[in-house]
Amino acid sequence: MSSISVLVLSCSLKPTPAPSSSVLLGTQVLDALRESGESQGVEVTGEVVRVVDHDVRFGVTTDEGGGDGWPPLRDKMLRADILVLATPIWMGQPASVCKMVLERLDAEVSETDEQGRMLTYGKVAVVAVVGNEDGAHHTTAELFQSLNDVGFTVAASGSTYWVGEAMQAVDYNDHETTPEKTDGTTKTAAGTALHLARLLQDHPYPGPPG
Amino acid sequence: MSSISVLVLSCSLKPTPAPSSSVLLGTQVLDALRESGESQGVEVTGEVVRVVDHDVRFGVTTDEGGGDGWPPLRDKMLRADILVLATPIWMGQPASVCKMVLERLDAEVSETDEQGRMLTYGKVAVVAVVGNEDGAHHTTAELFQSLNDVGFTVAASGSTYWVGEAMQAVDYNDHETTPEKTDGTTKTAAGTALHLARLLQDHPYPGPPG
Amino acid sequence: MSSISVLVLSCSLKPTPAPSSSVLLGTQVLDALRESGESQGVEVTGEVVRVVDHDVRFGVTTDEGGGDGWPPLRDKMLRADILVLATPIWMGQPASVCKMVLERLDAEVSETDEQGRMLTYGKVAVVAVVGNEDGAHHTTAELFQSLNDVGFTVAASGSTYWVGEAMQAVDYNDHETTPEKTDGTTKTAAGTALHLARLLQDHPYPGPPG
Amino acid sequence: MSSISVLVLSCSLKPTPAPSSSVLLGTQVLDALRESGESQGVEVTGEVVRVVDHDVRFGVTTDEGGGDGWPPLRDKMLRADILVLATPIWMGQPASVCKMVLERLDAEVSETDEQGRMLTYGKVAVVAVVGNEDGAHHTTAELFQSLNDVGFTVAASGSTYWVGEAMQAVDYNDHETTPEKTDGTTKTAAGTALHLARLLQDHPYPGPPG
Numbered sequence: 001m002s003s004i005s006v007l008v009l010s011c012s013l014k015p016t017p018a019p020s021s022s023v024l025l026g027t028q029v030l031d032a033l034r035e036s037g038e039s040q041g042v043e044v045t046g047e048v049v050r051v052v053d054h055d056v057r058f059g060v061t062t063d064e065g066g067g068d069g070w071p072p073l074r075d076k077m078l079r080a081d082i083l084v085l086a087t088p089i090w091m092g093q094p095a096s097v098c099k100m101v102l103e104r105l106d107a108e109v110s111e112t113d114e115q116g117r118m119l120t121y122g123k124v125a126v127v128a129v130v131g132n133e134d135g136a137h138h139t140t141a142e143l144f145q146s147l148n149d150v151g152f153t154v155a156a157s158g159s160t161y162w163v164g165e166a167m168q169a170v171d172y173n174d175h176e177t178t179p180e181k182t183d184g185t186t187k188t189a190a191g192t193a194l195h196l197a198r199l200l201q202d203h204p205y206p207g208p209p210g
Numbered sequence: 211m212s213s214i215s216v217l218v219l220s221c222s223l224k225p226t227p228a229p230s231s232s233v234l235l236g237t238q239v240l241d242a243l244r245e246s247g248e249s250q251g252v253e254v255t256g257e258v259v260r261v262v263d264h265d266v267r268f269g270v271t272t273d274e275g276g277g278d279g280w281p282p283l284r285d286k287m288l289r290a291d292i293l294v295l296a297t298p299i300w301m302g303q304p305a306s307v308c309k310m311v312l313e314r315l316d317a318e319v320s321e322t323d324e325q326g327r328m329l330t331y332g333k334v335a336v337v338a339v340v341g342n343e344d345g346a347h348h349t350t351a352e353l354f355q356s357l358n359d360v361g362f363t364v365a366a367s368g369s370t371y372w373v374g375e376a377m378q379a380v381d382y383n384d385h386e387t388t389p390e391k392t393d394g395t396t397k398t399a400a401g402t403a404l405h406l407a408r409l410l411q412d413h414p415y416p417g418p419p420g
Numbered sequence: 421m422s423s424i425s426v427l428v429l430s431c432s433l434k435p436t437p438a439p440s441s442s443v444l445l446g447t448q449v450l451d452a453l454r455e456s457g458e459s460q461g462v463e464v465t466g467e468v469v470r471v472v473d474h475d476v477r478f479g480v481t482t483d484e485g486g487g488d489g490w491p492p493l494r495d496k497m498l499r500a501d502i503l504v505l506a507t508p509i510w511m512g513q514p515a516s517v518c519k520m521v522l523e524r525l526d527a528e529v530s531e532t533d534e535q536g537r538m539l540t541y542g543k544v545a546v547v548a549v550v551g552n553e554d555g556a557h558h559t560t561a562e563l564f565q566s567l568n569d570v571g572f573t574v575a576a577s578g579s580t581y582w583v584g585e586a587m588q589a590v591d592y593n594d595h596e597t598t599p600e601k602t603d604g605t606t607k608t609a610a611g612t613a614l615h616l617a618r619l620l621q622d623h624p625y626p627g628p629p630g
Numbered sequence: 631m632s633s634i635s636v637l638v639l640s641c642s643l644k645p646t647p648a649p650s651s652s653v654l655l656g657t658q659v660l661d662a663l664r665e666s667g668e669s670q671g672v673e674v675t676g677e678v679v680r681v682v683d684h685d686v687r688f689g690v691t692t693d694e695g696g697g698d699g700w701p702p703l704r705d706k707m708l709r710a711d712i713l714v715l716a717t718p719i720w721m722g723q724p725a726s727v728c729k730m731v732l733e734r735l736d737a738e739v740s741e742t743d744e745q746g747r748m749l750t751y752g753k754v755a756v757v758a759v760v761g762n763e764d765g766a767h768h769t770t771a772e773l774f775q776s777l778n779d780v781g782f783t784v785a786a787s788g789s790t791y792w793v794g795e796a797m798q799a800v801d802y803n804d805h806e807t808t809p810e811k812t813d814g815t816t817k818t819a820a821g822t823a824l825h826l827a828r829l830l831q832d833h834p835y836p837g838p839p840g
Contacts, residue, residue, distance in 0.1 A: 013688040013733065040626070052688060058643040058727060060720065090690065090733045091776040092347020097688060099726035103643065106721055121576050134373055137302020137565060138348030144568060145561035146721040153616065154564065154574040156541050156625055163344055163376045167391035181377035188628040192541075195626055196573070199619045205576055206460070206615060208608040223478040223523065250836070268433040268472060268517060270510065300480065300523045301566040307478060309516035313433065316511055331786050331822075347775060354778060355771035356511040363826065364774065364784040366751050366835055398838040402751075405836055406783070409829045415786055416670070416825060418818040512767020554793055557722020558768030583764055586793045587811035601797035 004197050006033055006046030007080035009073070011087040011098035015053050021130040021162075021172035022095075023050055025186070026086030028178065029128050029160060032190035033082065040194055046080070049073060051097050058100060062107045070104050077105075081197045082124045083152065085143055089131030089163065094139045102146045109150060115207030120151030122200040126193045127159040128186075130172045136161035153200060155192035160185040214407050216243055216256030217290035219283070221297040221308035225263050231340040231372075231382035232305075233260055235396070236296030238388065239338050239370060242400035243292065250404055256290070259283060261307050268310060272317045280314050287315075291407045292334045293362065295353055299341030299373065304349045312356045319360060325417030330361030332410040336403045337369040338396075340382045346371035363410060365402035370395040424617050426453055426466030427500035429493070431507040431518035435473050441550040441582075441592035442515075443470055445606070446506030448598065449548050449580060452610035453502065460614055466500070469493060471517050478520060482527045490524050497525075501617045502544045503572065505563055509551025509583065514559045522566045529570060535627030540571030542620040546613045547579040548606075550592045556581035573620060575612035580605040634827050636663055636676030637710035639703070641717040641728035645683050651760040651792075651802035652725075653680055655816070656716030658808065659758050659790060662820035663712065670824055676710070679703060681727055688730060692737045700734050707735075711827045712754045713782065715773055719761030719793065724769045732776045739780060745837030750781030752830040756823045757789040758816075760802045766791035783830060785822035790815045 008030050012020040030046050037044035054069030063071045077083055087098035108118050125147040129136040140159045148154060162172045162182040172179075218240050222230040240256050247254035264279030273281045287293055297308035318328050335357040339346040350369045358364060372382045372392040382389075428450050432440040450466050457464035474489030483491045497503055507518035528538050545567040549556040560579045568574060582592045582602040638660050642650040660676050667674035684699030693701045707713055717728035738748050755777040759766040770789045778784060792802045792812040802809075 013690065036629070039629070058682060060643065090729075091736055091779055092351070093729065093732075093772055093776065096726045096729035096733055099720075099723065099729045102723075103720045103726055118576075134344055134346050134371075135348065136344050136376065137569075138345070138351075141302070141348075141561040141565035142723055144564040144574065145557060146723065148564060148574055148576065148578055149557075149721055151576050153576045153612075154568055154578075156538075156568065156571050156573050158568055158574075161344075161376055165375050166346065166371060166373045166389065167395070179376065184628065185377070191629060192573075192625050195623070199623055203615070203619055205612050208604070209456070209459070209611060223480065246839070249839070262478060270433065300519075301526055301569055303519065303522075303562055303566065306516045306519035306523055309510075309513065309519045312513075313510045313516055328786075347779075351771040351775035352513055354774040354784065355767060356513065358774060358784055358786065358788055359511055359767075361786050363786050363822075364778055364788075366748075366778070366781050366783050368778055368784075394838070401839060402783075402835050405833070409833055413825070413829055415822050418814070419666070419669070419821060512771070554764055554766050554791075555768065556764050556796065558765065558771075561722070561768075581764075582796045585795050586766065586791055586809065587815070599796065605797070 001041065001043055002198060003043040004081045004194060005079060006030055006044060006082045006084060007076045008046065008048040008084040008086060009101055010048060010050045011095045011101060012050055012052060013095055013097055016050055019173055022086040022088045023048060024173045025128045025130045026084055028186050029084045029126055029190060032187045033194055036190045036194045042194060042198060051101055056100060060103050060106050062111065078119055081201060082126060082193055084126045084128060086128040087139060089129060089135035089139055092135035092138060094142055105150045117205060117207050118151035121205050123152050124155055124193045124197040125152035126189055129161040131163050132171060133164045133166055133168050136163050153196060155196040157188050157192055160189045211251060211253055212408060213253040214291045214404060215289060216240055216254060216292045216294060217286050218256065218258040218294040218296060219311055220258060220260045221305045221311060222260055222262060223305055223307055226260055229383055232296040232298045233258060234383045235338045235340045236294055238396050239294045239336055239400060242397045243404055246400045246404045252404060252408060261311055266310060270313050270316045288329055291411060292336060292403055294336045294338055296338040297349060299339060299345035299349055302345035302348060304352055315360045327415060327417050328361035331415050333362050334365055334403045334407040335362035336399055339371040341373050342380060343374045343376055343378050346373050363406060365406040367398050367402055370399045421461060421463055422618060423463040424501045424614060425499060426450055426464060426502045426504060427496050428466065428468040428504040428506060429521060430468060430470045431515045431521060432470055432472060433515055433517055436470055439593055442506040442508045443468060444593045445548045445550045446504055448606050449504045449546055449610060452607045453614055456610045456614045462614060462618060471521055476520060480523050480526045498539055501621060502546060502613055504546045504548055506548040507559060509549060509555035509559055512555035512558060514562055525570045537625060537627050538571035541625050543572050544575055544613045544617040545572035546609055549581040551583050552590060553584045553586055553588050556583050573616060575616040577608050577612055580609045631671065631673055632828060633673040634711045634824060635709060636660055636674060636712045636714060637706050638676065638678040638714040638716060639731060640678060640680045641725045641731060642680055642682060643725055643727055646680055649803055652716040652718045653678060654803045655758045655760045656714055658816050659714045659756055659820060662817045663824055666820045666824045672824060672828060681731055686730060690733050690736045708749055711831060712756060712823055714756045714758055716758040717769060719759060719765035719769055722765035722768060724772055735780045747835060747837050748781035751835050753782050754785055754823045754827040755782035756819055759791040761793050762801060763794045763796055763798050766793050783826060785826040787818050787822055790819045
């Protein structure tokens, strides 16, 4: 039985134990990946990490030193086959904590193997976005572009999201039951991501041409 | 009594008489400007134009020739003190028709007066965005940036919008009454835009230095 | 020997025979795919189509009627394994013609097979962006997000671009030789896209659950 | 003689004394505002603050407590007539530190005076963006939209930027002399911003209706 490892990074601005919609949606993506694993015959393991619980520093290197919290998270990322980046929306845009994570991932451009491939090559990224209102498509766009820049692959229908009506204040985690459209979208994204991660696990990308 | 002229360009993909939420919201902005005019002691005149009813051509000049529909719309724009750009959202982004209008406005960068000022200097832009769901903040961002690039000024709280909850299909013009939050936002944007347009009418920007 | 079919859609604002940097870069992506095909043992066929040469209408359906030029282009897209979307930058953003193409592709959300999969599932999208200056990352972001929304998969390092220094006016097709960085990026994108398109050809995505 | 106060917030990822292109460009905007002040007969005072030198916390309130570095910066912002937000580009997007600042400014939506106006009303925002390559227009778009959301006004041609050619690594502060186009753009932005800040100082916006 093949096995796929998942890392969910939640980019909430607030540390545990504050409630977090992006932790909730990220967890639901992980659950959906496990469920897809059952139907695709794959063992899916993984965990959800709230980035702001760790002392991650601003910067664009793999290790900013002085007790930087990124290196252990980076190790988890390097061991994962699927990275789920879950972020809240603020002002219609990705959270600052999410931008901080992307800047740390930017270091991967220089971390290549003997064939010139980034260590992220072959990993699939899933994007999960949540806010009171408006901003999910744009946030997804920014995350796809930056994650792809640093080597991740994006499966068909590779994101999920929830937002409320314009200028509303209800949170995703205020819902008693998961909004149906978001639930279906989460499951679709999980199914395609898992399929693609397995393919790339078995058939790695070639290195860039000479 | 001072007087302010308004041009609303609606960027619906469908020509008249198809129903259009962006025509509706654009008309509401014009109405709110008229109402603000009454309280600020200003006569506000204006009209709403649906761009796709005219034969506007793709391009980046003031006149693409061969019966291009842009030059008459450009004349209206040049006579207006306030330009309201009203666009639907498609895929979380501004409509293609809106991008076509912005590309035509890009020609203004080269159309300067004897002091080196674009002919758009002193005009205020208001952005109105509407969609079934998600995309208003990003659409507003793109419109502010490109309108500002070509000389327009943006008043405080200079936009209005409506979108529904994630992945819903209700249109703005399906509502029997205007959503309250959007209504208030429209009126606020009209008030600040009118105030600023009057100031700039009385006190034109200086030209660029030497 | 397996075979991969490519469609390049260039979103220049000007019809043939006007010179076009996006046609040039799109053609280079096709050449790089052919070259990758040789090293990966795959026959690559394809063509470059300049969208504005055809009478494509604004809209969000598969056929807007009345001589709409989109249906024949859609047929080509449906037969292709890889779609290369090549667009110029205007005002730091994708061209209106490109947005028009994306809006037409939005119709694919409703065009699903008996397993609930969009007809685009399994196709890989490559993005090629070119401008005098600034805007490639953002244009790429918008294209990745909307192409992924409508079923396309994005390979690692799945885009290429060229832009000049801030506020410069040199065109990509003014260069006597291809800028080296862009050339390498084009070849890398071609290699990953081809690899992924072959995998998905052999191993189609599952349909959505339920 | 009238007087205008300026706050430049630089969003470099690195604290002092690391060299910073966004500090440099922000300082040049302040110098240009002083120069414009001389020609417009206005005394311009101000300072440049590197945000990351202060212990600003993630959050969306005016004071996150526990020694949060934002409240003193907020006081400076509230005393200023012009806010210059200067940010580096990372991955084609605004820096995380800049997003953190915008999130803190989001609190201003609830901080209104007796007429219902945000305390930022009447302040003019100038955006200054700098990177090795590509991303200035998009960064400007995101900053304009979010700064406008929280009450700032944007003057005609209200931003300045520098970026290098695609995929290059030269920094703005590597130049021996300021690139000419950027220098002119900086001066133009300073002239319009100063003019507008004076107008709004003398003629405050009305409060929202109702």
